[in-house]
Amino acid sequence: MTKPWYVLLFLVVRTSTIESPPLNLYIGTGGFGYGAGSLPLGVQSPYGALRLSPDTSDTLDIPIKFEHYAGYHYSDTHINVFSHTHTFGAGLQDYGEVGIPVQIDDDHHLQRLISSRNDYRSEFKHEHKRAEPVFYQVYLDTHNINVELTATEQVGVHRYSFNNTNKKHRVIFVDSSYTLPLKVCKLSHVNIDPKNNEITGSIFFKGDFSRSCGFDGQIHTKPDSMEHFYTDLSIWDAHRTQISFIVFHDSQRANNIIRSIMLIVEQGGDLPK
Structure with a gap:
């Protein structure tokens, strides 16, 4: 005769709240040679189509290519532009489309900026920037501008705060031809309609x-x-x-x-x- 057995199990679960350490977004943003992590320090929503990040350079504005595959290197002292697409951890340089170097000045200065790459740049200090998931903030010392960046899956959002409110001009230069490699995105155009708050762009290719x-x-x-x-x-x-x-x-x-x-x-x- 087979006797049935019944087993009663009690499962006791202990729950506790564990605070996760803050994310260190600077991991992989430095290094030299084959030790360079090639990670951009910018903003991107999970699986987003764009990665909005500063592209930096050193004092002489001669960035070593294999240390700037992602456009950014922690040892740099200047920000050239904020561009909208970047590779992540790759061993080659690519992307960097649509660069925005922020400036304030008159038309004469703007013409000089277009003809001289060094004038695009601004010095910055690491203690005057903040990087969080989907948020980046930095103060541009040369132009006295506070920059804040965030992003959705398909949109990069910029906010610029100007300290000197007495300036006659507020020039934000949108460089549709900018890319990270030593190339340009030719026959590209950006149209800004301030009345309707619309920005449209186009590019011609065969x-x-x-x-x-x-x-x-x-x-x-x-x-x-x-x-x-x-x-x-x-x-x-x-x-x-x-x-x-x-x-x-x-x-x-x-x-x-x-x-x-x-x-x-x-x-x-x-x-x-």
Whole structure:
């Protein structure tokens, strides 16, 4: 005869509030040579399309390229511009589109700024800046301007506070041709409409729209089961840390990333790195 057994389990859970240490956003913003972390110190919302960050230089304005792949280096003393796109931890320099060097002066000074790169810059001190998740603040000593930055998934937000209210002009120069590499974004235009508080931009490029832009020359559409299709992943810089974290933290997005890679291989025949 088999006797039934009943086991009653009690689960006691002890909860406690643990304060997490503040995030150190300066990790990876310095280093030299192969020890440079190449991380920009700026703002980006999680998975946002832009990363708004200062691009810096040293006293001589001769930034070493492999220490400025992300545009920023902690040892620098000057801020050249605030640009809206940056690589993150990669071993090459790219992006840096749409630079905004903040200035205050008359039209003559503005013309000199356009012709002389050094005049774009402003000195700053580390003790006069603050970096938090999705917020960056710095005081520009040369021009006496306090700059605050934040971002949404697709928008970078700037706020400038001017100490000298007696200045006749407030010039904020939007450089649509600016990029981090020694190149320019040609035939680009920015139009500012102060009456309607609208900023619009355009760029001209040559493209053959009678053919598909797919990797294999065929017409492709994103599968309905995918929310996003990713193309610029920098896999060999992110696979050990970021991708692994996303797999555990956001499985749906990780699935989109993996399927995007598979589609790139299927359509183009190569695995991007």
